[in-house]
Amino acid sequence: MSKSILPIVAIVGQPNVGKSTLLNKVSGKQMAVTSPLAGTTRDRQYSDISWNEVTFTLVDTAGINPLAKDELEHNLHKQVDIAIEEADLILLVADGRLNRLSVDQSIIQKLRRTKKPMVLALNKLDSSKAWEEKLAEFAALGIKNVFPISSINGRGIGDMLDFVAKQVAKTSEEEAVLEENQNGIAVGIIGKPNVGKSSIFNAIVKEERVVVSPVPGTTRTAIDSQLEIEGQPYTFIDTAGLKKKTYRQAQADTYGGFQTFKTIRRSDVCFLVIDSIEEITKQDQRVAQEIFSLEKGIIILANKIDLFRGDKEKLRDYVSMHFPFLWMCPMFLVSGKNGEGLEEALAAIKPIFESRNKQVDNQALSEFLSKKIKHNPPKLLRDQKKPKVFSLHQVNANPPTFELLVNHPAAISQQFRKYIENSIIKDLDFWGTPIILKLKGKDKT
Ligand code: GDP
Ligand code: GDP
Numbered sequence: 001m002s003k004s005i006l007p008i009v010a011i012v013g014q015p016n017v018g019k020s021t022l023l024n025k026v027s028g029k030q031m032a033v034t035s036p037l038a039g040t041t042r043d044r045q046y047s048d049i050s051w052n053e054v055t056f057t058l059v060d061t062a063g064i065n066p067l068a069k070d071e072l073e074h075n076l077h078k079q080v081d082i083a084i085e086e087a088d089l090i091l092l093v094a095d096g097r098l099n100r101l102s103v104d105q106s107i108i109q110k111l112r113r114t115k116k117p118m119v120l121a122l123n124k125l126d127s128s129k130a131w132e133e134k135l136a137e138f139a140a141l142g143i144k145n146v147f148p149i150s151s152i153n154g155r156g157i158g159d160m161l162d163f164v165a166k167q168v169a170k171t172s173e174e175e176a177v178l179e180e181n182q183n184g185i186a187v188g189i190i191g192k193p194n195v196g197k198s199s200i201f202n203a204i205v206k207e208e209r210v211v212v213s214p215v216p217g218t219t220r221t222a223i224d225s226q227l228e229i230e231g232q233p234y235t236f237i238d239t240a241g242l243k244k245k246t247y248r249q250a251q252a253d254t255y256g257g258f259q260t261f262k263t264i265r266r267s268d269v270c271f272l273v274i275d276s277i278e279e280i281t282k283q284d285q286r287v288a289q290e291i292f293s294l295e296k297g298i299i300i301l302a303n304k305i306d307l308f309r310g311d312k313e314k315l316r317d318y319v320s321m322h323f324p325f326l327w328m329c330p331m332f333l334v335s336g337k338n339g340e341g342l343e344e345a346l347a348a349i350k351p352i353f354e355s356r357n358k359q360v361d362n363q364a365l366s367e368f369l370s371k372k373i374k375h376n377p378p379k380l381l382r383d384q385k386k387p388k389v390f391s392l393h394q395v396n397a398n399p400p401t402f403e404l405l406v407n408h409p410a411a412i413s414q415q416f417r418k419y420i421e422n423s424i425i426k427d428l429d430f431w432g433t434p435i436i437l438k439l440k441g442k443d444k445t
Contacts, residue, residue, distance in 0.1 A: 054165040358400075
């Protein structure tokens with residue numbers, strides 16, 4: 001199952017020290033990475049790494065926060081604050097070719113005060129000669145775990161990962177306990193600040209019987225609420241701060257993004273909450289994009305409908321227009337204040353979860369494919385071979401993943417690919433969830 005709750009190793013560091021090169025190198029080395037984003041062209045800001053039988057998520061903190069990306073890239077202090085708050089291990093990357101004074105002393109001070117394990121990676125030490133003296137120089141900073149590495153040629157990375165894996169192994173065990181406690185369908189309530197996430201969460205939890213909360217036996221801060229609705233167990237994931245109001249406000253937007261990422265990762269289906277009496281902003285769209293990129297089921301909740309005075313059909317159109325990529329997702333007009341619409345929204349979760357987990361057999365897919373090709377055959381692209389489509393298979397569930405066997409992926413137009421992707425959702429009933437369609441080339445040349 002991709003519903004992983006993994007320890008988080010946060011990469012922090014100044015721009016240009018090689019953070020993303022390191023992330024790519026480590027994830028590239030890992031042939032067994034089970035990232036849902038594998039094979040897509042999106043920028044990778046995180047990757048699931050299995051090393052010495054320990055699995056953790058490596059995150060480039062400078063790139064992860066969709067809400068404050070530009071700001072974070074250039075603000076090491078913020079990255080470090082987030083990492084101290086949220087990560088299980090902090091991996092500070094510096095340019096090892098520079099002298100130790102180039103490493104910000106106030107950052108080192110900050111990191112020394114935290115109890116979180118931390119590692120200093122001295123990057124860009126491509127040749128073995130430079131290592132020894134650099135180590136001695138940086139040891140004077142008082143940091144114990146210094147690893148000279150080269151993200152370009154891979155030197156030293158294995159030793160560093162050995163250490164990292166050992167450090168996060170304990171968290172990994174605790175997370176497994178959390179995961180066991182995560183019963184039934186995992187639901188995250190996601191949205192920018194003030195749209196009404198905690199109000200909705202509280203309204204749901206108040207109405208329904210909370211079965212277990214909090215999770216015993218771990219030191220984790222997450223306190224999930226487990227509910228049972230008509231015999232179906234659900235785990236509503238507590239995005240830290242949903243309930244702890246002051247903490248949340250102190251954190252403002254910057255922190256929210258990272259927490260949001262963690263909640264989305266653990267969810268099967270997310271409630272995407274927007275405020276129906278405010279304009280939809282880029283921030284709403286970025287949050288939506290993040291759920292979509294992580295390939296989770298999505299239900300749109302236009303909240304505060306008790307305050308909305310306009311035409312409700314127009315409101316629906318307005319929302320749909322701003323989230324065109326969520327055309328397959330249901331929308332409900334709700335109120336966290338008086339509970340309006342929430343029952344219907346809750347009822348929509350299970351069917352989406354079921355679609356995400358179903359497996360369509362090859363026979364049905366084959367009939368589907370020939371019908372589609374007959375109706376709308378793939379067009380010949382300029383400078384490409386004649387496109388040929390052979391077969392369609394479902395290779396995974398939750399998220400539903402399909403493989404289209406063709407002669408050459410390059411010969412297949414984006415339109416045709418989109419057409420098949422959208423038709424899978426419509427004709428084979430995968431409403432409410434993004435699906436993944438991979439093209440696989442049969443011919444070698
Ligand atoms: P980021 O801004 O910290 O994510 O840095 P990037 O990963 O974008 O790297 C910045 C530049 O440093 C790029 O030109 C990389 O090719 C280069 N770089 C990264 N790692 C190494 C390394 O280990 N050795 C050398 N020589 N160059 C590196
Ligand atoms: P969060 O930051 O997304 O968790 O938002 P909150 O749940 O804290 O809500 C932000 C503000 O909107 C608070 O003042 C809530 O009382 C108010 N609010 C939330 N949902 C509703 C709603 O459905 N109707 C009305 N009238 N107010 C709401």
